[in-house]
Amino acid sequence: MRRKIVAGNWKMNGSTDLVENLVGYVRSEVSSLDNGVEAVIIPPALYVRDVKSLAGDRISVGVQNVACWESGAYTGEVSAVMAKDCGCHYALVGHSERRQLFAETDATVADKVAQLMSQGLNAIVCVGETLAEREAGQAEEIVSAQVRKGLAGVSGDGWQNIVVAYEPVWAIGTGKTATSDDAQAMHRSIRKVLEDMGAPAEEISLLYGGSVKADNAAALFAEPDIDGGLIGGASLVAKDFVSICQAMPAGSES
Ligand code: PGA
Numbered sequence: 001m002r003r004k005i006v007a008g009n010w011k012m013n014g015s016t017d018l019v020e021n022l023v024g025y026v027r028s029e030v031s032s033l034d035n036g037v038e039a040v041i042i043p044p045a046l047y048v049r050d051v052k053s054l055a056g057d058r059i060s061v062g063v064q065n066v067a068c069w070e071s072g073a074y075t076g077e078v079s080a081v082m083a084k085d086c087g088c089h090y091a092l093v094g095h096s097e098r099r100q101l102f103a104e105t106d107a108t109v110a111d112k113v114a115q116l117m118s119q120g121l122n123a124i125v126c127v128g129e130t131l132a133e134r135e136a137g138q139a140e141e142i143v144s145a146q147v148r149k150g151l152a153g154v155s156g157d158g159w160q161n162i163v164v165a166y167e168p169v170w171a172i173g174t175g176k177t178a179t180s181d182d183a184q185a186m187h188r189s190i191r192k193v194l195e196d197m198g199a200p201a202e203e204i205s206l207l208y209g210g211s212v213k214a215d216n217a218a219a220l221f222a223e224p225d226i227d228g229g230l231i232g233g234a235s236l237v238a239k240d241f242v243s244i245c246q247a248m249p250a251g252s253e254s
Helices: 016-031 045-055 080-085 096-101 106-119 131-135 139-150 156-161 180-196 217-221 238-246
Strands: 004-009 037-042 059-063 090-093 122-127 162-166 206-209 228-231
Touching: 004 206, 004 238, 016 037, 016 045, 016 059, 016 238, 037 090, 037 238, 045 059, 080 106, 090 106, 106 122, 106 139, 106 156, 122 139, 131 139, 139 180, 156 162, 162 180, 180 206, 180 217, 217 228, 228 238
Parallel strands: 004 037, 004 228, 037 059, 059 090, 090 122, 122 162, 162 206, 206 228
Antiparallel strands: none
């Protein structure tokens, strides 16, 4: 069964104050929801343990990035082993900011996915086209290639730990969201690519990200192939994040 996930990517934002003010509130509000949503908070790595201790069992915690290596002389890096050790269940991989600002490639993404698979952690693998690529009619081709290359090393039970987040680069932090129809069409196409790769495509959760807010989440989540959201800006405001969690329709499977 596909998991219904709302994940909050804090990016390089937050503080001990935000952790204290937001996590307890989200926990108590989300605990009373019966729509089956899994809320995930993904703070900067320094705050993972604090979030984890306030989050309880009802909220999962993740990291925004992991290293391509297991351990060793890689100053500044955080490993999948450490993420697991600190109680994380999720990690983002290949966020467009990592691709654009830190030169991550599909090969890097594949290495990071392999690290996460070796620890049994869930990888939220981010894919998405730029505005120029969309305008050139290449969106599907670009996203398909990112999925194929980033997930090339996954097989067998590993697929159970894969979540794909479609985040059109032009929609991130811009206030522009893909229409529900366009997002659904891309999600359908991603599912087809996964099927072609031999993955149990109908079981894999596909999240939409890019300016998801309290007022557009319900329409996106109502689409049959959109199983949740990856939320940036709105995840820093406790009430907004909770509203997005509430926007998930009830029901066993989308
Ligand atoms: P946004 O960010 O919701 O602020 O657009 C989404 C993301 O980058 O994951």
